[in-house]
Amino acid sequence: MDNAEVAKLLYEMAYMLEFKGENVFKIKAYQKAARHIEELEEDLNVLCKKDDLAHIPGVGEAIEAKIKEMLETGTFMAYEELRHTIPEKIEEITAVQGIGPRTAYLLYTKLGVKDLKGLLRAAEEHRIRRIPGMGVKMEENVLIAAKRQFAEGNTGRFPLGLALPIAEEISRKLVDGELIREVQIAGSIRRWKETVGDIDLIACSNEPERAIEAFTLMDNVQEILEKGTTKGSVIYKEHIQVDMRIVKDDSFGSLLQHFTGSKDHNVKLRNIALAKGLHLSEYGLKNVETGEQMPFSAEEQQYEMLGLQFIPPELREDRGEIEAAMQRKIPRLIEIGDIKGDLHVHSNWSDGRNTIKEMALAARALGYEYIAITDHSGSSRIASGLSEKRLMEHVKEIEQLNASIDGIRILSGTECDILPNGTLDYGDDLLEQLDIVVVAVHGAVEQDSKTMTKRIVTALENEHVHILAHPTGRKFGKRLPFEMDMKKIMEAALEFGKVLEINSSPQRLDLNGNYAMMAMEMGIKLAINTDAHSPDQFANIRYGVGTARRAWVKPADVVNTLDLKELCKLLGIP
DNA sequence: GCCGTTTTCGGCCCGACTGTTTTCAGTCG
Numbered sequence: 001m002d003n004a005e006v007a008k009l010l011y012e013m014a015y016m017l018e019f020k021g022e023n024v025f026k027i028k029a030y031q032k033a034a035r036h037i038e039e040l041e042e043d044l045n046v047l048c049k050k051d052d053l054a055h056i057p058g059v060g061e062a063i064e065a066k067i068k069e070m071l072e073t074g075t076f077m078a079y080e081e082l083r084h085t086i087p088e089k090i091e092e093i094t095a096v097q098g099i100g101p102r103t104a105y106l107l108y109t110k111l112g113v114k115d116l117k118g119l120l121r122a123a124e125e126h127r128i129r130r131i132p133g134m135g136v137k138m139e140e141n142v143l144i145a146a147k148r149q150f151a152e153g154n155t156g157r158f159p160l161g162l163a164l165p166i167a168e169e170i171s172r173k174l175v176d177g178e179l180i181r182e183v184q185i186a187g188s189i190r191r192w193k194e195t196v197g198d199i200d201l202i203a204c205s206n207e208p209e210r211a212i213e214a215f216t217l218m219d220n221v222q223e224i225l226e227k228g229t230t231k232g233s234v235i236y237k238e239h240i241q242v243d244m245r246i247v248k249d250d251s252f253g254s255l256l257q258h259f260t261g262s263k264d265h266n267v268k269l270r271n272i273a274l275a276k277g278l279h280l281s282e283y284g285l286k287n288v289e290t291g292e293q294m295p296f297s298a299e300e301q302q303y304e305m306l307g308l309q310f311i312p313p314e315l316r317e318d319r320g321e322i323e324a325a326m327q328r329k330i331p332r333l334i335e336i337g338d339i340k341g342d343l344h345v346h347s348n349w350s351d352g353r354n355t356i357k358e359m360a361l362a363a364r365a366l367g368y369e370y371i372a373i374t375d376h377s378g379s380s381r382i383a384s385g386l387s388e389k390r391l392m393e394h395v396k397e398i399e400q401l402n403a404s405i406d407g408i409r410i411l412s413g414t415e416c417d418i419l420p421n422g423t424l425d426y427g428d429d430l431l432e433q434l435d436i437v438v439v440a441v442h443g444a445v446e447q448d449s450k451t452m453t454k455r456i457v458t459a460l461e462n463e464h465v466h467i468l469a470h471p472t473g474r475k476f477g478k479r480l481p482f483e484m485d486m487k488k489i490m491e492a493a494l495e496f497g498k499v500l501e502i503n504s505s506p507q508r509l510d511l512n513g514n515y516a517m518m519a520m521e522m523g524i525k526l527a528i529n530t531d532a533h534s535p536d537q538f539a540n541i542r543y544g545v546g547t548a549r550r551a552w553v554k555p556a557d558v559v560n561t562l563d564l565k566e567l568c569k570l571l572g573i574p
Numbered sequence: 575g576c577c578g579t580t581t582t583c584g585g586c587c588c589g590a591c592t593g594t595t596t597t598c599a600g601t602c603g
Contacts, residue, residue: 025586029575060576098592100601135594187603200603226602228591233602243603245590258588263603270587275579281588 010034032058089115161506186259192546251295258282264318341370344529350375362535377425422458431464504544516551
């Protein structure tokens with residue numbers, strides 16, 4: 001079993017205990033252990049051999065034994081015993097908005113509701129209103145929510161690249177300078193998590209109720225879930241849930257901190273506060289003894305008051321950032337302003353939309369010192385890959401442009417296909433004439449792990465190769481990562497001095513945050529590129545930088561923070 | 575079930591909103 005499978009079983013265990021009405025702290029213990037295992041970098045099997053399982057936060061004696069059992073047998077007794085007492089599809093019911101485990105349990109024991117169909121039937125036949133503690137309103141809400149659930153299926157999480165633009169669109173709409181002075185995106189979007197469950201917004205207003213009213217009346221609101229005096233919640237277009245909290249200026253920082261999360265980060269902060277005799281909530285810090293409330297207009301002050309260095313949102317996952325902040329050891333993370341050029345860019349010579357010149361001028365306007373034009377190689381027919389002859393013409397054109405354009409250096413490059421057997425699409429004689437060689441897997445993506453790993457490692461052995469682009473090949477909602485042994489590939493990258501890309505395209509984010517952290521800790525250099533096919537796509541750099549920041553990446557870890565001179569030295573070109 | 579800068583037992587983060595309630599449980603984030 002791998003880490004994800006173990007975590008899944010622990011989550012299911014928690015879920016079943018919850019359904020049964022078990023002690024809530026026991027349930028939380030299972031969830032906490034599962035969360036930490038999910039985020040773990042090391043393989044549980046390896047940790048188990050080293051007898052190191054108990055060092056995982058949230059894993060004590062009992063859960064440690066269950067993990068060992070799982071690694072040996074693929075499951076554990078307590079889980080199997082409980083599983084048989086619970087209807088199989090019960091999660092369909094708790095997935096319905098407003099129904100949690102306790103209500104699901106009531107529906108099951110009182111009405112025999114076992115799945116979504118049964119729930120719909122019970123609501124339509126007005127049987128729900130007869131349960132003590134439930135009423136007509138509840139029944140109506142269940143009916144609406146269950147029908148929506150039935151129509152859409154389980155939507156789950158949204159890619160950041162979908163959620164962030166929607167969040168920005170809503171923010172722009174709402175800020176009018178009078179009723180609503182400021183809107184900030186919080187939650188997992190602000191932490192640049194690669195997928196998000198919903199959109200969390202916070203806003204400043206002196207008239208909270210009117211502001212919430214305006215929020216629920218926006219265009220594209222499909223349904224209002226909640227409408228209170230400080231909080232509103234709606235279903236917006238694309239069926240994404242949007243939550244809005246409103247405060248006055250003086251506690252804006254406290255609220256922003258609270259709603260940025262993560263949950264684990266906040267829980268730990270509150271415990272630190274309690275140890276200092278302070279009580280932390282979205283309204284700021286409160287002295288437990290005197291009851292004096294201290295709201296903060298900026299997050300920095302609140303962290304300072306807790307004796308902590310400011311922690312950037314991307315790090316707030318309870319993965320050691322709080323301990324680092326106590327010792328003032330949070331590093332200066334990479335920022336968009338550190339990026340001095342883009343090393344993976346397409347033009348209309350292959351599947352890009354613009355000329356090389358247009359791309360170069362757009363990059364110059366962003367303040368970049370250099371840009372590598374890396375059009376596709378010949379075997380990428382769909383992407384109009386360049387034949388060897390066209391590639392040489394491409395190099396000539398770039399030479400001429402460099403002679404005529406000031407203020408930016410265009411590097412001649414390629415995004416060369418790694419063929420199924422690991423050889424490259426162009427011969428060494430051609431590759432050595434280029435300034436920069438980016439390689440990537442495009443075709444034959446269904447290979448087994450052993451073949452794919454060998455294929456990529458073989459490509460990395462080539463002395464002319466500089467960068468491996470979008471290493472895992474995953475695309476949100478379209479393609480899973482290749483079957484491959486990432487550890488071996490990283491070891492090869494390290495050995496042969498190759499750079500791994502963080503591809504900033506919101507469909508990719510590849511390497512992702514976890515792999516980027518792994519690479520950085522091994523000492524592998526990274527490149528944060530956009531893979532832009534038109535000038536507007538240069539703006540995607542923020543996704544790559546956000547992903548890198550989640551991995552604690554510093555400017556020195558990234559080759560395209562080098563200035564032109566240093567970069568040329570690295571590439572061995574004049 | 576986990577955990578310890580008051581604790582190896584007795585705590586365990588905090589608050590808004592809703593519905594069905596005369597004081598609160600369940601859900602959600």
